[in-house]
């Protein structure tokens with residue numbers, strides 16, 4: 001094999017860009033047994049190797065030969081901010097210098113990473129800072145997955161373990177994991193606008209990182225042509241829909257995408273979305289003062305979602321919402337929730353975390369972008 005490697009002149013392969021089958025093909029086509037592919041996968045996704053030199057199962061000679069053929073790309077951490085509530089925000093630089101953000105939320109025995117699927121976003125939701133940036137480009141699948149690897153690598157560093165020690169046990173004495181357990185596609189970008197790369201990333205996360213598909217949630221503003229394709233092409237993950245309004249006019253007012261893919265059609269697509277046993281669609285409803293928070297809105301929401309297997313997350317807008325938007329009052333939020341409760345809808349009030357480091361919902365917008 002080694003002689004074979006040296007004799008082949010070709011551009012280098014990014015090992016993180018390969019699926020499992022492609023990794024097998026790559027090793028076999030260079031005369032290596034299949035177990036070498038497993039070793040590479042183990043080093044990259046479980047030991048977070050950032051260079052071929054770290055694949056220590058390989059002899060020095062073999063690593064050198066592999067370096068002639070391949071490399072392991074890595075997004076680079078530029079900044080790590082820690083919120084007073086323990087939420088952490090990571091600013092990453094991509095190979096072309098573009099910047100993206102990921103947010104780590106610690107909650108008892110769950111470590112949830114909120115990841116980005118695009119640099120910026122084209123949809124321009126009024127309540128979202130990412131939407132103000134416009135779209136720069138889609139992320140490649142390995143750049144999406146690399147957010148998980150990079151944060152896991154950081155979490156494994158001894159000084160980070162020490163600095164997180166106060167989070168290591170909850171009040172019941174349960175130890176927190178030191179690896180990401182849950183993933184939400186709720187960072188920068190609309191995942192379904194980058195469909196192929198996101199589907200590939202989902203498969204890589206499930207197959208390579210061992211994170212259960214039940215612990216992965218993709219949130220969409222409702223890109224209707226892609227919604228039915230998701231259960232056909234991606235692993236069976238959880239779906240969240242960013243709803244935020246109960247009439248076409250009010251939704252179009254805060255989410256321009258509604259003019260192209262209207263609310264009524266979105267609800268119709270959700271009704272057809274196949275759900276496995278015990279699965280529900282989560283509807284996210286950002287509560288904005290004077291925009292979508294009246295008792296009438298709550299009653300319309302009940303009508304819209306009646307019969308759907310779903311739950312509703314009521315998310316007060318962050319205080320520094322853009323465009324002069326303000327969060328609903330506590331009283332309105334509680335009244336809204338009560339109407340949903342009385343109508344037997346499952347509705348939880350979700351307070352965004354990480355507001356003091358601009359890591360909360362709708363706040364991801366690196367100034368360097």
Ligand code: SF4
Pocket residue numbers: 121122123124125128129130131132187188189190221362
């Ligand atoms: S809320 Fe999501 S879809 Fe809307 S602009 Fe922000 S990132 Fe894009």
